[in-house]
Amino acid sequence: MEFQLKAELKCSGSVSEGVSSSEIEEFMKHCNIELLKKGAPPGCGAEIVRWNVRGEKIGLEIVSDRFVRAHDALLRLKNEFGKFLGRHRIGIRSMEIEDYEIAMDWEEGLAIKKLPFVREIKQEEGRLKLFLAVNEFLLEKRIPDRIIRLLEDKREAASWKGKKEHWELLFESKKKPFYFDKDPTEEMIRLGWIRHAAGRGQWIYGPQLTKIFRAFEHIILDNLLEPLGYEEMIFPKFVPWDVWKRSGHAKGIYPEAYYVCTPKTRDPEFWEEVMDYYKVTNEVPLDMIMERIEPVGGMCYAQCPPFWIFLLGKTIPDEILPITVFDRSGTSHRYESGGLHGIERLDEFHRVEIVWIGKKEQVIEHAKQLQEGYRRIFDEFLEIEWREAWVTPWFMAQEGKAGLAELKEVGTIDYEAVLPYSGKWLEFQNVSVNGDKYPKGFSVKLQSGEELWSGCSGVGLERWAAVLLAQKSLDPDKWSAKLRSAVGELPEVFRFL
């Protein structure tokens, strides 16, 4: 990797008049030997290859390898040069970056067309050359380093292409009898249990399916969460950017997010034209609205990230660990791919989100207890056939990454069940150990200074229902006695002509 940078410093007085050229030469030579090599292996680092002094202006040309990158060299140099000029009562007024080229080896097949803060990109014969458009402020924000890291990301992402997500079978349940071979969504529509709502991938759940959902919640509460000491909380459901920045979702969630915008002002006069247009046309004026709102975040996507603001910046006494809480206070929303299908794959869904926090061993041990609890529930209440697999951690997938976490204890177990009507496997919940990702992202510390870890598990009510009804039918007589008693009588409220 080669870096070539041209910059010009403007000073408060004439350097040509105030400082002898031999002194400047001495200074530059010294920098080339000491300052711009510091921290680099022998023979490596940055070098000032040309300079010139014209009155108050000093031109600089720096080249470097990847060890002391030219922009780091420039910032070091500016600092040192300031001290040097200060001894001649001259200050540095400003610094302009005239040119900054970064060149590197690059795979021919991987085209790079556009990059932030890069005004031109040349790609030929296995080489990539970037011409940056940056200023001092952007150098200080380490934008060139981040552009390079972004290129590394793109190279890594390209290497995943065509490869599947990681998937490794951990467990298979016993075979179970199936009592249904139809699509349960179709059947529920036919019986009036559900109806498609006005939005994309969105349903209205009638009394029967709602009662089944609530029974699922009670089964989880009574048989898993209460015995394990969980308490209920209410997590926010609108998610501002700041939460997604800390959780990592801001890296890759964009194509799937439901965005939330708020009015630029609540002043009714600002909105009068919109209301007038609607009243006159009966059409909502989308363009007028877009001019009057600003994007502030999104609707709940992963459910646990906004909870972490409760702990933001806090230090926790070791003795209250493990912390075990859950939330079931609202909807999650994803702009799903084309594969929308009934209650199996939808844009708006309902989930019990389970979060546990503790020391590393506590979190790993707790994940095992949850796994055991789930297996018991699937065997005794749902009587379904399912399997468990070790997959790419959900938080990596949602940041746009493939593969596995660096630590082998960190990762996601997906629970999948076959849908007899299609023969396809449906992921219906997960259990994840997230390592120190969230405590770090939200600056939560442990009193003892030990590493704080966390885990989460999302129980998709629609997915549980899809699996149960697909394998066992909509007829409660075909369900386990335990489930039947948890659900109770299915209510009949509506009838239509």
Added chain:
Amino acid sequence: MEFQLKAELKCSGSVSEGVSSSEIEEFMKHCNIELLKKGAPPGCGAEIVRWNVRGEKIGLEIVSDRFVRAHDALLRLKNEFGKFLGRHRIGIRSMEIEDYEIAMDWEEGLAIKKLPFVREIKQEEGRLKLFLAVNEFLLEKRIPDRIIRLLEDKREAASWKGKKEHWELLFESKKKPFYFDKDPTEEMIRLGWIRHAAGRGQWIYGPQLTKIFRAFEHIILDNLLEPLGYEEMIFPKFVPWDVWKRSGHAKGIYPEAYYVCTPKTRDPEFWEEVMDYYKVTNEVPLDMIMERIEPVGGMCYAQCPPFWIFLLGKTIPDEILPITVFDRSGTSHRYESGGLHGIERLDEFHRVEIVWIGKKEQVIEHAKQLQEGYRRIFDEFLEIEWREAWVTPWFMAQEGKAGLAELKEVGTIDYEAVLPYSGKWLEFQNVSVNGDKYPKGFSVKLQSGEELWSGCSGVGLERWAAVLLAQKSLDPDKWSAKLRSAVGELPEVFRFL
């Protein structure tokens, strides 16, 4: 009100050559006597005051009063003229509206600066003159009539200005002892029961307050909803425009809505630039996002409107009435005015929404049963001091209207309680009879053909808590034995250094 319209018809052949001018004169005269007066009181209606024929073009000038408005006259005339020309084997190809002026008396104090489809507005000496920019399509969509209706709305809204919403005391509870004189939100923050979330007017509820919320739900369920035969449903929480058009919210909700936008496409390449920018800067590029999303509706505002899609276009057999359902499956979001205050006035809140549907008498009778039930709960469980008032119906307020409904049975009862720490009254729930508004808006009919009515009642969990804790303190020992037993032990999960 006076209307003056100039239009030009273009025909498929030369009218000057194909039709004698005396025949045209005869036709126009006949229209002035019959066609353009039909339906108007004697001496009123529209009149063709000038016309001219040049080859294939016919110029028309029509004036009218409010009885047969000039644009209606023009549409009638075009139709009749088409038949007349048809007899000469000439067709009408197109119609252009050259000028359309509408003049009326208007209050000087009420300035009208901008109107949709109006290119100029003159307002002087108690007169308002509009110069419309319309075409045939817009005339057929009755845009001029809607502009006039909009002006009437604005006149009505102006007459409310300065006046308060309707408020009429219906009931006052007995005096009750107060055990607290502080702001309960401040106290809960101090005790770590809640913490402000990352968003505006948004809180994270810890285990203690969540347990109180769930106890409220169970009290309502066991003491009100179950005895009255309610069943739970799950209403959608993203609300597309179509729902708000049918519910009336599209008329006036804009300054207070949380808007929802979805990606224009889910294609990752379309989003690559956004992700790259974020990865390089750690800032979410709001402008780039705004270019890539489109507004599709809003987050739940009034809770019951999206339910009505379940019944859209259906006919219901009389014998299943009354229908009684409720929803508690998610959050509501309002961009509240400056008066955000703790859990009393917030942007994100939680509510049990209760909906009943029946014949007029059933709906009115049921509202009374709910009122009795609530009074019993407030007396026996919460032991609070409250009052009830007859107010502007919520659906009128949310459409931007003041005053009362036309029918005296239709309307909203607000429940208010005093907050001892501030002496202010807080509305903490309502019971509303909505008349036939929703069945009409969502085309729901009754088999017998009788009018279908509905009502709804929203129980704000934050508001109930604000009232209870402000009057009775955060100490369960000061609460009624019934409430204490419904809540159970308050859990202690978190502790911070």
